[in-house]
Amino acid sequence: MTAPAIQVExxxxxxxxxxAVKNVTFDVQPGEILGxxxxxxxxxxxxxxxxxxxxxxxxxxxxxxxxxxxxxxPEIQAQIGVCFEEKNLYLNxxxxxxxxxxxxxxxxxxxxxxxxxxxxxLADRAKDRVHSYSKGMRQRMMISRAFINKPTVLFLDEPTDxxxxxxxxxxxxxxxxxxxxxxxxLLTTHDMFEADELSDRVAFINEGEIVAxxxxxxxxxxxxxxxxxxRLRDGDGVREEHIELEGDxxxxxxxxxxxxxxxxxxxxxxxxxxxxxxxxxxxxxEG
Amino acid sequence: xxPKLTWKVLRKDLALGPRSPIFLWAIVLPFALTLILQFTFGxxxxxxxxxxxxxxxxxxxxxQVEDMKGISLTLLDDAEELKSNVExxxxxxxxxxxxxxxxxxxxxxxxELQFYISGESYASNRIILSVTAIDxxxxxxxxxxxxxxxVVSYGTxxxxxxxxxxxxxxxxxxxxxxxxxxGSNLVEEKEQGTFMAMLVTPARIGDILAAKWMLGxxxxxxxxxxxxxxxxxxGSNWLQVFVVVxxxxxxSSMIGLLMGTFAKDSTIMFGLVKGLGIFLxxxxxxxxxxxxxxxxxxxxxxxxxxxxxxxxxxxxxxxSEVWVELVVAxxxxxxxxxVIGLVARRVQAQMASAG
Numbered sequence: 063m064t065a066p067a068i069q070v071e072x073x074x075x076x077x078x079x080x081x082a083v084k085n086v087t088f089d090v091q092p093g094e095i096l097g098x099x100x101x102x103x104x105x106x107x108x109x110x111x112x113x114x115x116x117x118x119x120x121x122x123x124x125x126x127x128x129x130x131x132x133x134x135x136p137e138i139q140a141q142i143g144v145c146f147e148e149k150n151l152y153l154n155x156x157x158x159x160x161x162x163x164x165x166x167x168x169x170x171x172x173x174x175x176x177x178x179x180x181x182x183x184l185a186d187r188a189k190d191r192v193h194s195y196s197k198g199m200r201q202r203m204m205i206s207r208a209f210i211n212k213p214t215v216l217f218l219d220e221p222t223d224x225x226x227x228x229x230x231x232x233x234x235x236x237x238x239x240x241x242x243x244x245x246x247x248l249l250t251t252h253d254m255f256e257a258d259e260l261s262d263r264v265a266f267i268n269e270g271e272i273v274a275x276x277x278x279x280x281x282x283x284x285x286x287x288x289x290x291x292x293r294l295r296d297g298d299g300v301r302e303e304h305i306e307l308e309g310d311x312x313x314x315x316x317x318x319x320x321x322x323x324x325x326x327x328x329x330x331x332x333x334x335x336x337x338x339x340x341x342x343x344x345x346x347x348e349g
Numbered sequence: 350x351x352p353k354l355t356w357k358v359l360r361k362d363l364a365l366g367p368r369s370p371i372f373l374w375a376i377v378l379p380f381a382l383t384l385i386l387q388f389t390f391g392x393x394x395x396x397x398x399x400x401x402x403x404x405x406x407x408x409x410x411x412x413q414v415e416d417m418k419g420i421s422l423t424l425l426d427d428a429e430e431l432k433s434n435v436e437x438x439x440x441x442x443x444x445x446x447x448x449x450x451x452x453x454x455x456x457x458x459x460x461e462l463q464f465y466i467s468g469e470s471y472a473s474n475r476i477i478l479s480v481t482a483i484d485x486x487x488x489x490x491x492x493x494x495x496x497x498x499x500v501v502s503y504g505t506x507x508x509x510x511x512x513x514x515x516x517x518x519x520x521x522x523x524x525x526x527x528x529x530x531x532g533s534n535l536v537e538e539k540e541q542g543t544f545m546a547m548l549v550t551p552a553r554i555g556d557i558l559a560a561k562w563m564l565g566x567x568x569x570x571x572x573x574x575x576x577x578x579x580x581x582x583x584g585s586n587w588l589q590v591f592v593v594v595x596x597x598x599x600x601s602s603m604i605g606l607l608m609g610t611f612a613k614d615s616t617i618m619f620g621l622v623k624g625l626g627i628f629l630x631x632x633x634x635x636x637x638x639x640x641x642x643x644x645x646x647x648x649x650x651x652x653x654x655x656x657x658x659x660x661x662x663x664x665x666x667x668x669s670e671v672w673v674e675l676v677v678a679x680x681x682x683x684x685x686x687x688v689i690g691l692v693a694r695r696v697q698a699q700m701a702s703a704g
Contacts, residue, residue, distance in 0.1 A: 077702055114549045116701040136351075136551035144549040150542025154368040166357045167550040207546075 286333025527601025
């Protein structure tokens with residue numbers, strides 16, 4: 063097993079009396095996407111801010127590529143890419159100028175900013191000033207800026223928040239490509255579908271604490287129901303039957319229904335990540 | 350700190366400058382103030398008296414006017430052209446000297462002298478040109494003035510108000526470019542979140558603040574120097590003037606950086622500039638009112654940069670006369686560096702928490 067790109071051991075942070083992050087521990091391997099799933103105010107962004115050097119943990123240790131984040135080392139910063147939740151772009155600069163400027167800060171001499179913009183579908187608007195961009199275009203700019211230095215570690219804070227499905231899908235595709243390239247990705251979201259689709263592993267975070275961390279599949283198996291829903295023709299109508307896969311005789315009943323000429327559909331009834339989150343924390347993801 | 354990264358941030362700010370209304374306003378203001386104040390009090394629109402001469406025979410009067418300082422001479426070939434120029438107020442006055450005029454005067458023939466005055470010319474210019482013309486004719490005749498004029502000055506000898514207002518305009522150039530542009534540029538980065546975006550790259554807070562300081566220093570230096578040139582106050586020691594202007598710009602920009610670091614948003618930045626305005630502006634009043642006790646001016650920080658500019662640039666003195674002021678100004682600038690460092694780190698933490 064390779065050394066983790068992100069290694070976090072019991073970090074905590076408080077805003078005055080409010081404990082925002084409590085003893086959080088996890089790691090992210092190169093090429094892995096770890097989804098941080100939790101509602102607003104759960105501590106997702108605070109964790110990212112600590113890991114990107116925007117603020118120091120009050121306790122605990124975190125390492126990026128083996129180096130302590132509190133060292134404020136430009137060498138670490140050179141290898142990370144950050145997509146902030148707020149769209150902090152230079153509005154009076156064009157998309158191309160924005161990327162060229164940040165590429166220069168990373169010391170990249172021959173940055174192919176145009177190619178990066180092409181990846182996120184902004185090549186045709188590259189020379190327009192960012193203030194003329196729509197919300198979705200600005201978000202794509204944010205993503206492209208996070209990619210400009212071909213980072214080894216990517217921090218993406220709610221990268222598709224509030225976007226239309228088409229833009230979201232395009233952004234998810236580029237995130238997957240970055241992980242396939244070998245980048246370790248820490249992705250925060252309160253969108254369970256996004257976490258499910260993108261993440262190799264998912265961490266549920268609530269009130270500053272990680273309450274569960276595993277692959278989405280394992281979480282569903284561990285916390286979900288193993289059952290199927292069978293829909294059958296019933297005269298002029300439709301009837302549904304739920305079969306628990308755990309119980310005795312469930313296989314025989316399922317085989318019987320499968321052979322029935324009235325069978326219409328069979329659906330698995332695995333738990334959603336949101337249902338598991340609610341089961342674990344007693345609150346929803348949109349809270 | 351990395352000079353390379355500082356340069357990259359500075360280059361970006363210089364490129365973005367012309368797209369910022371505050372940056373443009375900082376450039377325009379000293380020029381606008383110069384025009385307004387010079388128009389009201391000064392000599393920018395009050396040029397030398399303009400005399401036109403049509404000389405039919407190489408008169409000595411023409412040669413003497415050519416040698417005179419303070420009169421703008423235009424030689425014309427045609428009397429009608431001269432008259433139309435005077436009528437259009439392109440000339441304050443016109444003189445037609447026919448061939449043999451000098452000899453006729455010397456022979457005591459009392460020839461006719463055609464002297465045209467523009468109806469729109471300044472009264473002062475008419476008087477100067479009329480008296481000069483009569484005096485020159487009398488000189489040609491070889492006679493002496495019938496009276497001896499004894500000039501007695503009344504009132505305290507001093508500099509004209511147009512000169513004493515120059516520090517005010519220079520002050521505005523320094524405040525707008527050094528303080529306001531520097532401060533608001535930094536505040537804008539904080540408001541837009543781009544300050545944080547830079548901090549997650551290899552650029553460190555010191556690189557960014559150094560770039561902002563350089564931006565203000567550069568702009569304030571150029572504008573202060575341009576203001577001095579425009580007000581004909583650059584003096585002959587331009588190298589020494591450059592030094593005092595650079596020191597002044599450096600301190601102004603450092604004050605702007607402190608305000609920009611401290612201010613969370615544009616509203617607070619404007620409030621700071623407005624609130625501290627009189628404290629910053631106070632020393633300029635002592636140049637307008639020289640009868641006030643001058644030691645009071647030393648209590649204000651910008652005195653230490655305005656006084657060297659006043660003495661070296663405007664009065665044409667030497668830099669050795671103001672070394673104490675320069676040392677104090679540089680001292681204040683350097684002393685502000687750790688203060689800004691402390692405030693910046695506190696503000697960075699606040700920004701991260703707020704974001």
